[in-house]
Amino acid sequence: MVSQLLPLAIGLPLLGAAALGLGGLWVPTLRSQKYLFGTLATALVGIPFVIFLLTFFSYTEPLSVQGWNWIAIEPRRLPLGFYVDTLSLWMALIVTGIGTLIHLYSIGYMSEDEGAWRYFAFLNLFVFSMLVLVLADSLPLLFLGWEGVGACSYFLIGFWFAEEGNAKAAQKAFIMNRIGDLGLLAGMIWLFAETGTFDIGLLKKGIYPAEVAIGIGLLLFLAATGKSAQIPLYTWLPDAMAGPTPVSALIHAATMVTAGVYLVARMDFLFTAAPEVLTVIAGIGAATALIGGLIATRQYDIKKVLAYSTVSQLGFMFAAAGAGAYMTAIFHVFTHAFFKALLFLGSGSVIHSTGTQDIRQMGGLRKLMPITGWSFWIGTLAIAGLPPLAGFFSKDEILAALYARGSAGQTLYYIYWTVLLAVAFLTAFYMGRLAWLTFEGSYRGSAHPHESPAVMTIPLIILGAGSVSAGWLGLPPLLGTSWIREHWLSQSIKEPPLPHLSHGTEVVLLLLSVGIALVGLGVAWRLYGRDALQADDALSAKLGAAHERLLYQLGVDKLYERSVVQVFYVLSDFAKDAWGAWVGQILPRAIAQAFAQVGTLFTRLQVGYLPSYILYLAVAGLLLLLWGLWG
Amino acid sequence: MKVELLYAALTLAAGLFSLGLLGLLLRRNLLLTLLSIELMLNAANLNFLAFSRYHNEPTGAIFVLFGICLAAVEAVIGLGLIVRVFRTHRDLGYTNLSALKW
Numbered sequence: 001m002v003s004q005l006l007p008l009a010i011g012l013p014l015l016g017a018a019a020l021g022l023g024g025l026w027v028p029t030l031r032s033q034k035y036l037f038g039t040l041a042t043a044l045v046g047i048p049f050v051i052f053l054l055t056f057f058s059y060t061e062p063l064s065v066q067g068w069n070w071i072a073i074e075p076r077r078l079p080l081g082f083y084v085d086t087l088s089l090w091m092a093l094i095v096t097g098i099g100t101l102i103h104l105y106s107i108g109y110m111s112e113d114e115g116a117w118r119y120f121a122f123l124n125l126f127v128f129s130m131l132v133l134v135l136a137d138s139l140p141l142l143f144l145g146w147e148g149v150g151a152c153s154y155f156l157i158g159f160w161f162a163e164e165g166n167a168k169a170a171q172k173a174f175i176m177n178r179i180g181d182l183g184l185l186a187g188m189i190w191l192f193a194e195t196g197t198f199d200i201g202l203l204k205k206g207i208y209p210a211e212v213a214i215g216i217g218l219l220l221f222l223a224a225t226g227k228s229a230q231i232p233l234y235t236w237l238p239d240a241m242a243g244p245t246p247v248s249a250l251i252h253a254a255t256m257v258t259a260g261v262y263l264v265a266r267m268d269f270l271f272t273a274a275p276e277v278l279t280v281i282a283g284i285g286a287a288t289a290l291i292g293g294l295i296a297t298r299q300y301d302i303k304k305v306l307a308y309s310t311v312s313q314l315g316f317m318f319a320a321a322g323a324g325a326y327m328t329a330i331f332h333v334f335t336h337a338f339f340k341a342l343l344f345l346g347s348g349s350v351i352h353s354t355g356t357q358d359i360r361q362m363g364g365l366r367k368l369m370p371i372t373g374w375s376f377w378i379g380t381l382a383i384a385g386l387p388p389l390a391g392f393f394s395k396d397e398i399l400a401a402l403y404a405r406g407s408a409g410q411t412l413y414y415i416y417w418t419v420l421l422a423v424a425f426l427t428a429f430y431m432g433r434l435a436w437l438t439f440e441g442s443y444r445g446s447a448h449p450h451e452s453p454a455v456m457t458i459p460l461i462i463l464g465a466g467s468v469s470a471g472w473l474g475l476p477p478l479l480g481t482s483w484i485r486e487h488w489l490s491q492s493i494k495e496p497p498l499p500h501l502s503h504g505t506e507v508v509l510l511l512l513s514v515g516i517a518l519v520g521l522g523v524a525w526r527l528y529g530r531d532a533l534q535a536d537d538a539l540s541a542k543l544g545a546a547h548e549r550l551l552y553q554l555g556v557d558k559l560y561e562r563s564v565v566q567v568f569y570v571l572s573d574f575a576k577d578a579w580g581a582w583v584g585q586i587l588p589r590a591i592a593q594a595f596a597q598v599g600t601l602f603t604r605l606q607v608g609y610l611p612s613y614i615l616y617l618a619v620a621g622l623l624l625l626l627w628g629l630w631g
Numbered sequence: 632m633k634v635e636l637l638y639a640a641l642t643l644a645a646g647l648f649s650l651g652l653l654g655l656l657l658r659r660n661l662l663l664t665l666l667s668i669e670l671m672l673n674a675a676n677l678n679f680l681a682f683s684r685y686h687n688e689p690t691g692a693i694f695v696l697f698g699i700c701l702a703a704v705e706a707v708i709g710l711g712l713i714v715r716v717f718r719t720h721r722d723l724g725y726t727n728l729s730a731l732k733w
Contacts, residue, residue, distance in 0.1 A: 611657070
């Protein structure tokens with residue numbers, strides 16, 4: 001019964017995108033009806049969420065929804081089909097659930113923007129693409145969703161395209177993602193060459209030799225680094241903050257950037273067969289988490305702090321996946337979706353009322369906008385990993401998984417564990433800094449901040465509740481059973497076995513992760529508790545050159561600019577000048593000349609004298625005769 | 632029928648055909664052109680007949696009947712046209728007959 005509603009759940013956001021987009025395009029007078037567009041868009045994501053919820057409550061076994069034949073090159077066929085198992089259903093719930101809240105919030109956020117119709121159409125299109133990505137039962141369909149979310153990300157980062165910087169940020173995101181997409185495409189084709197099928201369910205049953213698994217695994221991980229902003233392709237995410245803030249919350253924090261983690265969890269069988277790739281993934285994840293955490297401590301743009309925090313948290317997820325704990329990674333995707341969406345929406349609320357993104361122009365906002373302030377604090381404590389908030393449970397599980405992998409003899413994982421422990425401290429610290437600078441002390445700006453309308457605060461309250469409680473679905477073994485792990489995700493994900501940690505070790509690890517969060521927050525409190533801005537300036541002065549370097553994001557952008565972009569420009573110039581001269585000028589002229597010459601040659605045969613034509617005929621006949629005799 | 636006889640007939644036909652071709656190439660007179668074509672047609676007919684007799688197979692001979700029929704029709708129309716042309720132009724050299732309309 002519910003399974004019959006699933007095509008509807010996937011189709012409604014697409015319908016919404018088409019109706020809102022074409023409606024706004026063809027009937028310009030409708031464009032001013034922003035609430036109509038917003039409400040419709042919200043409903044068309046909300047209804048799918050209800051359908052997925054119904055599916056969730058009646059879930060017994062994986063559902064398969066088959067459509068028509070998408071591509072048929074007989075005897076091979078690629079049916080268009082969706083596969084709803086515990087993993088994909090969970091992702092669909094996150095996408096539509098958080099998506100509904102953010103759509104609702106956007107009604108308030110975009111109420112004064114003339115392009116709201118366009119915005120909601122793209123947002124619906126994004127939800128549709130994301131659903132296709134997570135629910136696809138074959139890799140080409142997953143790729144379609146993958147490209148779809150990339151395109152929507154491009155449209156929405158460059159939403160205010162009249163400013164050149166925004167358009168450039170959108171292009172940067174699109175192009176860097178394209179590099180990763182190449183990996184997905186190549187990996188997909190390689191898998192097809194090995195197995196002759198694209199169907200994920202069938203691929204799961206295959207047995208992959210080590211070198212094949214390593215090759216394909218690395219290619220797929222390249223795709224994940226692009227979409228999920230990991231080293232070396234992470235620099236697009238901070239720039240992506242050029243888009244409207246709800247977009248940053250939905251696409252660049254809660255859902256799209258976790259697609260890479262989803263890809264790794266979906267293709268778990270492949271990565272399990274390639275432990276070397278897992279080591280690389282965990283290493284890249286830990287390194288990204290560290291870099292993101294470091295840069296986040298020295299940013300002044302509220303959204304940039306959150307963007308680097310997202311990069312860092314995604315690093316946590318990949319470190320978990322790299323330890324083989326795919327379920328833990330998905331669990332962190334789940335909790336992170338709540339508190340990071342909350343933090344972004346909170347920052348949007350702040351930006352909306354102060355008109356600036358510079359935290360030096362803020363301060364004292366908790367008293368002026370209490371709901372935003374309190375919910376932002378909840379998000380801060382949740383991401384810092386304070387029990388019993390959501391972030392604590394998933395982060396603790398990640399650290400425990402890395403430690404367990406280390407204790408199994410893979411000493412490299414001990415290093416990753418140490419790094420992530422340090423990043424956990426950094427996380428608590430930079431979030432504390434952000435919260436104190438923004439919401440405590442006295443207001444330093446010149447605007448008149450006020451609390452946002454209810455349509456924006458209600459999502460904050462709901463997400464706040466989620467940030468508090470989402471972690472309870474995954475209790476650590478000390479406190480009970482992890483529902484999400486034992487009763488839900490384990491039905492679709494198979495993790496490589498992890499050594500069991502002793503009771504004592506677990507207690508120590510638990511206390512350690514609580515302690516480190518408390519230390520991070522404590523240091524932030526000690527520094528920023530009294531006069532936040534002055535303390536921050538003093539810290540910057542003390543850090544000196546290191547501060548400058550972190551503020552300018554370690555110069556990675558400049559490095560890419562010099563090593564890749566400039567080289568590309570030089571090659572392009574070469575192509576334009578040398579190659580262009582040949583292909584554009586000399587070669588076509590030579591071909592034209594040749595044709596003219598040959599043509600002139602043959603015009604001489606055309607004399608208009610009948611017997612000569614007969615002669616040609618006779619000669620041709622004779623040649624044919626000779627050809628027949630000797631040929 | 633012996634094979635030597637076949638060769639003789641084929642050689643004769645080839646000669647006739649070549650004569651016709653030469654006539655086409657060298658003469659500019661419409662009447663002679665028509666005659667040359669007739670000559671080539673009959674060379675083909677001769678080939679048909681020779682092979683027909685050699686293989687004891689009537690198809691070739693029947694084909695020749697059609698060929699003669701065709702030649703007759705062609706001659707009627709061709710001669711009719713030539714007579715009309717001669718009446719109006721007093722000349723049958725086709726290199727001179729270059730006007731599309733009279």
